[in-house]
Amino acid sequence: MFKPITIKDIAQALELSPSTVSRALSDSYEINEETKKRVIEYAEKHNYRRNPMASSLRQGRSYSIGVVVCEVANSFFSHAIDGIESVAYGKGYHVIISQSHDAYEREVVNIQHLANRAVDGLLISMSAETKDFSHIINLHAQGLPIVFFDRVIDAFETHTVTANNQKGAMVATESLIDRGFKKIAHLANAPHLSITAERLKGYEDALKQHGIPLDESLIRYCHHGGRIQREVEEAIQYFLNLPEKPDAVFVASDRLSMGCLSAYNKLAPRDEHPAVAGFSNSDVLDLLQADFTCIRQPAFKMGQVAMEMLIQLIESRYPVYDFQNIVLETELIHR
Amino acid sequence: MFKPITIKDIAQALELSPSTVSRALSDSYEINEETKKRVIEYAEKHNYRRNPMASSLRQGRSYSIGVVVCEVANSFFSHAIDGIESVAYGKGYHVIISQSHDAYEREVVNIQHLANRAVDGLLISMSAETKDFSHIINLHAQGLPIVFFDRVIDAFETHTVTANNQKGAMVATESLIDRGFKKIAHLANAPHLSITAERLKGYEDALKQHGIPLDESLIRYCHHGGRIQREVEEAIQYFLNLPEKPDAVFVASDRLSMGCLSAYNKLAPRDEHPAVAGFSNSDVLDLLQADFTCIRQPAFKMGQVAMEMLIQLIESRYPVYDFQNIVLETELIHR
């Protein structure tokens, strides 16, 4: 088996002490420039790589952070991850991604996995099914830096980044109203998600502002966030069975937009499809479905901001009590 | 700051030695059952978590593996990752995902990042742009276990898992022929990818078998694997500009299928769209586009198999020279 070269090896070869080599490699000011050069040259020539475990153990830090999202096969989250990575790599952090699949159990397991001192901090977007937050509260209480993005909780104070969901939802709903639709349904996400309440509020605001009465029977929740296509189809079937079918639908999430469009394709002839507007960061959904108006969240930016704030928490020498709750604007795209 | 409890703390509290505690926690046979129980109870009560860095440092293993794919926002890869995770977690391994975005530079950087002894092995699906394999060859030569899946290379011998691309491509092309199409174009992936050659072969086989002459001008490659939508649109525009437009297209990948369908939607009226068949593991593509025939790869299974073989390599006490190249069958879905 291959045995990687260590600091000791370099020290021996160059007749220096390991301390000097270590300091030379980290560019310490108290090492002679000449010596540094020798060490660095030797290290490069022999393909030296510092052992991250030894380093982490000694320093008590891993320079890696954990990301918990419901799933990566989702344009919003994958772009957010890209944003996270862009900042992380620039600052020398590794990113470990894990998926909850919107299931409570897996969220708990993954977070525990990540948290056991293998990461310096956590970036979390809550799972749709999670109602009990104690697994996260405990970690936070133990001093693990945590930043929430998109799907936040208010069980404790920390940095958060979200989109302006209320306004986005309002704008989307208004775009449907402007196109002349009156009977606008709302396909909502899991009820206890922060984004669900905010987007519902925006939907209600738009209706109220245009004098359209709110009809509770036009609102359907998907408790698993659309993870199970059946639940989406049941909601759509419900809409289709209504004595007066809605002529438009405002959909609350990326995943649900996918589910909604394909459910309609499956369950009803094309001329019975309502107009659809909704949150989505998909690259192609709007291209495939011409009359689909979508609200884009600034996913990449959210990832960047979240990561920056997490690094700030991690690298702060003293406990932080002044938390920021950043809200980014969404963008309406219609064709 | 919170200070986690260590083995020493437990040892002190229970008046044992750290060695005994360590052995008790790993359920060693040479520890009295009574003592084990005391240790485990104390550990659980005080919420002890073994420090993974210390453990890894000592054992020379991290119990984590790295996965390199072009992108996670892709149904095939996200399902493959699910398969990988399902096996990994069962065997006590962590999974670290990283994305190459089909770019050579990022593949090199990510693999280096992962490889520096932070992972026990690598699961790789090659980036579309990569033509130089030396960064991987070096690691392999240094003894790092590597398994390829889907997009393999033959620069050296190791375990691989692929789909039966040739047969899948043949079946897909045949399905188009069976529907009466004669002028079947092929939208191909990057030329130096293993899957590209195999699928091209299947396409050619189908044509030959049905007496249709091969027309090179009906084949277009996407050198960036469709990462840049423009290159897909150029290919489609090329097809549209042909004096005799193809009446069907066989598309070589998931990403390209997306790109192809949306490019046609953008560039041509619906009645000029050709029939499309192609590789795709998307959950919704075929629902949105009714006449889209797709070849599904057993993504989840591929992930599982790849991970099992990697674990076998990692845990083998002696160097392995007997490598397996597993080929899984694809599935045709038409509606």
Add this chain to the structure above:
DNA sequence: TCGATTGTCGGAAACGATTGCGTAATTTAT
């Protein structure tokens, strides 16, 4: 009954990198 085996445990040295402290040699200040 005496050596041999078995069952339990502790001591101490690793794993590789980092860092507080000490110190010799050189330079600077007075």
Add this chain to the structure above:
DNA sequence: ATAAATTACGCAATCGTTTCCGACAATCGA
């Protein structure tokens, strides 16, 4: 010229866990 400061480096402890050697007692076989 001598004290003081600076430069450049080494020593050794440390992070938390694991594991190779023992070691001591109790039990066993003959």
